[in-house]
Amino acid sequence: MLDLLKIRGQIDGIDDEILRLFEERMQLCSDVAEFKIQTGKAVFDKDRELEKLKALGEKAGSDFTSHGIRELFQQIMAMSRKLQYQLLEKNAVEEDTPYIPVEALDTENVTVVFQGVEGAYSFAAMNTFFGSSVKNYHVAKFRDAMEEINKGNAEYAVLPIENSTAGIVQDIYDLLTVYDHFIVGEQIIPCQHVLLGVPGAGLEDIETVYSHPQGLMQCREFLNEQKGWRQVTLDNTAVSAKKVSEDQDKSQAAIASESAGEFYGLSVLKKNIFSNRNNSTRFIIVSKEKKYRKDARKISVSYELPHESGSLYNSLSHFIYNGLNMTKIESRPIPGRNWEYRFFVDFEGNLGDSAVKNAIRGLSVEASQLRVLGNY
Numbered sequence: 001m002l003d004l005l006k007i008r009g010q011i012d013g014i015d016d017e018i019l020r021l022f023e024e025r026m027q028l029c030s031d032v033a034e035f036k037i038q039t040g041k042a043v044f045d046k047d048r049e050l051e052k053l054k055a056l057g058e059k060a061g062s063d064f065t066s067h068g069i070r071e072l073f074q075q076i077m078a079m080s081r082k083l084q085y086q087l088l089e090k091n092a093v094e095e096d097t098p099y100i101p102v103e104a105l106d107t108e109n110v111t112v113v114f115q116g117v118e119g120a121y122s123f124a125a126m127n128t129f130f131g132s133s134v135k136n137y138h139v140a141k142f143r144d145a146m147e148e149i150n151k152g153n154a155e156y157a158v159l160p161i162e163n164s165t166a167g168i169v170q171d172i173y174d175l176l177t178v179y180d181h182f183i184v185g186e187q188i189i190p191c192q193h194v195l196l197g198v199p200g201a202g203l204e205d206i207e208t209v210y211s212h213p214q215g216l217m218q219c220r221e222f223l224n225e226q227k228g229w230r231q232v233t234l235d236n237t238a239v240s241a242k243k244v245s246e247d248q249d250k251s252q253a254a255i256a257s258e259s260a261g262e263f264y265g266l267s268v269l270k271k272n273i274f275s276n277r278n279n280s281t282r283f284i285i286v287s288k289e290k291k292y293r294k295d296a297r298k299i300s301v302s303y304e305l306p307h308e309s310g311s312l313y314n315s316l317s318h319f320i321y322n323g324l325n326m327t328k329i330e331s332r333p334i335p336g337r338n339w340e341y342r343f344f345v346d347f348e349g350n351l352g353d354s355a356v357k358n359a360i361r362g363l364s365v366e367a368s369q370l371r372v373l374g375n376y
């Protein structure tokens, strides 16, 4: 009979030895970092890592240990890189960045563009963020809003990015990677939809209901109970209210805010039709200028990863090693590249923080197409 305590004693001895060797190896990696600081050589040397993994894998005694040793050394070298990035940061090896820290955003004498029409939730988000006297205009499509700030016709665009019930607004995620704009703020607005119709109409008259796809989704349970209603999507909830008001047809209804109903002279046919009582939408404020407030606490980045085992895990380790709290992750398909994805990560921090600079430095080398989408 084997003696478990005795075996554990032997394992402890080996682990102590691994620990001592690990410390020794990391010390050598600090020396490598010093060399790299002096010479400007890049921390990440992919060829060297691949050679090492191949050589070590071949030396292992079985397929199982060969796989294991490669996985182990992948991690060890990833840790080595992170240590080196930290030393680069400590030695103030600064990288030029296009991001400009400011005390406060310029919200006076600016023009803001939003998608939709007056009465839309984005209109409410804009008024809450900038104040209702801000100079503004609206456009029909999300892309048009991005174009307007691109051309310099407006300083800021207000766009919905996420709803607490229906999830992300996919088009906005995709547009953020098409345009080189920057998220400088966010505004959460409670979205308490009502069913609107022309004055004199009743629930029994309704045959068609118009709304934004998210509006229909957020009121799914109510709509499922209404037999035979045709659901038609339009660009915006307030556009839907405008349409019903223009058509003056008793068989039409719109799902939009109560204030959109007031704006377009419609009656509330039914309140509380949304499934989630706390239904809210998060709007982002986008600018062409890459400015961030010195007290900004949230960063959004996007990046693409190679189709390799462990690539997502390795990318996320940059947040973990730098003690950064990741608050959200999303993925979107990359157009034209089936089954490859772009990742969107939000985490807490400010672009001026050392930990953030470290994480971004590491990620920018190890993931492709890293974009800092904003700090707000």
Ligand SMILES: O=C(O)C(=O)C[C@]1(C(=O)O)C=C[C@@H](O)C=C1
Residues within 6 Å of the ligand: 029, 032, 043, 044, 045, 046, 048, 049, 076, 077, 080, 081
């Ligand atoms: O040899 C180097 O240049 C190192 O930085 C060391 C090391 C390692 O830990 O083995 C770490 C990072 C490089 O990508 C390659 C190898």
